[in-house]
Amino acid sequence: MxxxxxxxxxxxxxxxxxxxxxxxxxxxxxxxxxxxxxxxxxxxxxxxxxxxxxFQDMGVTNLIARSKKPAETATSNSQSLWSALSYGLLYAEADLIQASLPTSVVARVREAKRPMIRGEHFHTSIIVGTEPSFLELTNMQVREGRWLGDIDDRRLANVCVLGATLTRLLFPLENPMDQTVLIGDDDRYRVVGVLSEQGRTAGAGSTPYDECMFIPLHTHQRRFGDVNTTRSGGSFSRERVELAEVKVKMPSSEDVAAGAQVIRDLLAQRIEETGDVLVTVPLELLKxxxxxxxxxxxxxxxxxxxxxxxxxxxxxxxxxxxxxxxxxxxxxxxxxxxxxxxxxxxxxxxxxxxxxxxxxxxxxxxxxxxxxxxxxxxxxxxxxxxxxxxxxxxxxxxxxxxxxxxxxxxxxxxxxxxxxxx
Amino acid sequence: MAVAADGRAAVAQTAVAAESRAVSSNEIIAEFVDVHRHYKMGDNVVRALNGVSMKVSKGDYLTIMGRSGSGKSTMLNLLGCLDRPTRGEYRVGGRDVSKLDDDALSNVRGHEIGFIFQSFNLIPQLTVLENLEVPLFYQGRVGAESREKAEYLADRVGLGQRLAHKPLELSGGQQQRVAIARALMNDPLFLLADEATGNLDSNTEAEILDLFDDLRPDGVTIVMVTHNPTVAQRADRTLWLKDGEVEKLVTNADRADAAPTEESL
Structure with a gap:
């Protein structure tokens, strides 16, 4: 045959x-x-x-609510020179989200763009103020030292954890552990940990986390405040933002849809009317x-x-x-x-x-x-x-x-x- | 020559098998009983064969002659089971094949008939050996046995050294020898030749006819359609066709050692 x-x-x-x-x-x-x-x-x-x-970088079980500057309106133009444009997520809203989704893990995130100085090395990047749960939510790894703890937050400690890229920029030759980074004129932060390279696009706004510096949430709030002043040309603009982002991790991907619904309901007015909050559901995007x-x-x-x-x-x-x-x-x-x-x-x-x-x-x-x-x-x-x-x-x-x-x-x-x- | 000897033995065995089909030595192996073949051409009916009866016995050497249009080709196609009669019976080895379906007719062709064509009809892309094996291939019998048999038969027709050649590398006479060997591969009841020497010069023609004579002691039966009287003379008997009917059946003088006689049908 x-x-x-x-x-x-x-x-x-x-x-x-x-x-x-x-x-x-x-x-x-x-x-x-x-x-x-x-x-x-x-x-x-x-x-x-x-x-x-x-999307897995963003975390498929995560929900992300992010503050965004609303489109300019007549009211914002009529504001006086020194009054601040107020927008974005509030601490109270983050608390509400956490209370409404008791099985979830929540990480509040604040962001501020500042120049960072270490000796003759200098870099302007985002300083992220956040909670210990942030590490679990973003699934990042600590290469050396430790991550931020609750105790740092309570003490309003001036400690920081550096992203891999930022570490290379500020400490090209030295070991960064226990060294300090200078922010502004006299604000020094002790390096307690260094993150391993993520190689991801996800980060604070358009800045990848590899290039960010992480400090305790309340330290961030205390040092930088909620009002941010930027000079451009000859004019000032003042913005009041409490939280840049709230990350929520659901227990499993089956809970994501329900969690997203809860957050959208809670923030319905912000999303639809004032338009200063954006909710991102990586799983939905993935689908x-x-x-x-x-x-x-x-x-x-x-x-x-x-x-x-x-x-x-x-x-x-x-x-x-x-x-x-x-x-x-x-x-x-x-x-x-x-x-x-x-x-x-x-x-x-x-x-x-x-x-x-x-x-x-x-x-x-x-x-x-x-x-x-x-x-x-x-x-x-x-x-x-x-x-x-x-x-x-x-x-x-x-x-x-x-x-x-x-x-x-x-x-x-x-x-x-x-x-x-x- | 051990291989050839084995081959001979194999052929001898199959010859015995063929013998066992025989009822008697004068067994009738092909028989037409009032065979008609009509073609429809538009509104007309062409009666290519119109009530032909005849018999071929084992060991016979019969030629079929007639002018063109006499029904020779039609008769050849019917004898070769390439076509079916409109009416009448055609028995091959005692079995009526006139109403068989296409597959069954293919089986009859493959097992009982050895075709020899005017234009040799070897398959050009195959070697001589492969050409010889084609009939057995369709019976699922290709293997060491078919190879031995092919070698034996190639030797028998005088082409033992050409097995690996392609047909176009051989002369016309050699190609026809291969074709004859191929026709013998399936131990047919009879060889059916269509102007087997029509494409050959007279010397080669004589060689091929000698080969036929040479094969007859092995018990080979030959039916040949021809229009060449020289060729017909070498046969025992000649069947003359005219207008689709048998005109006469002549027993050849040389063969029968008697004056040409017309037999009654």
């Missing part, structure tokens, strides 16, 4: 070798189809993974992203299928030509005892071999292509074995499906006519 199958396959190869160029060109149609299927699936998978990681990626993948799959379809039509065309050319051979074989099924088998195998050859080369090309895409376009690509299998199976199926009609035609020739064919 196996030997007979091999014999038929070898016969198919021999027949294809009669027209090397023609067979090669036909194979190319399938080849590019298969390669594009694999490459497109790899790109799709890579993009999906990318999005997944991005949206997956949804849109799914559409994207479907489009890719359709395009790839079309190229395989074109390849299949090429195969059918060539097989029809082959069947016509070899009418005599079909007649001979029928005279020597071949049944219709034998003829069908022979030409199906030939079409299958043709497309499977394209499939094999296509897989090779398709596995190589994503590497080029990754190097040239910095687009992450992931090749899954099942996608390679899928592409190859499709190519083989295309050969069989498009070989069916030519094979059927060959089998149903009248042997007498076929033998008379010149």
């Amino acid at each position: 196996i030997r007979d199958t091999w014999r038929i396959v070898r016969l198919g190869l021999k027949s294809l070798m009669l027209h090397k160029l023609r067979s090669a060109l036909t194979t190319a149609g399938i080849l590019f189809g298969v390669a594009s299927v694999i490459a497109m699936l790899a790109v799709g998978e890579g993009a999906k993974q990318d999005a997944l990681e991005r 949206q992203e997956e949804e849109s990626k799914r559409m994207f993948n479907i489009v890719l799959a359709v395009i790839a299928s079309i190229s395989l379809l074109v390849g299949g039509i090429g195969i059918m065309n060539v097989m029809l030509a082959t069947v016509t050319e070899r009418t005599r051979e079909i007649g001979i074989r029928r005279a020597l005892g071949a049944k219709k099924k034998h003829v069908v088998q022979q030409f199906l195998v030939e079409a299958g071999v043709l497309s499977a050859l394209g499939g094999v080369v296509g897989v090779t090309l398709g596995v190589g292509l994503p590497f080029l895409i990754t190097t040239w376009f910095a687009q992450k690509t992931i090749i899954l074995p099942q996608h390679v299998m899928l592409a190859f199976s499709i190519s083989a199926a295309v050969g069989v499906v498009f070989g069916l009609y030519p094979a059927w035609r060959a089998a149903n020739m009248d042997p007498v006519e076929a033998l008379r064919h010149e």
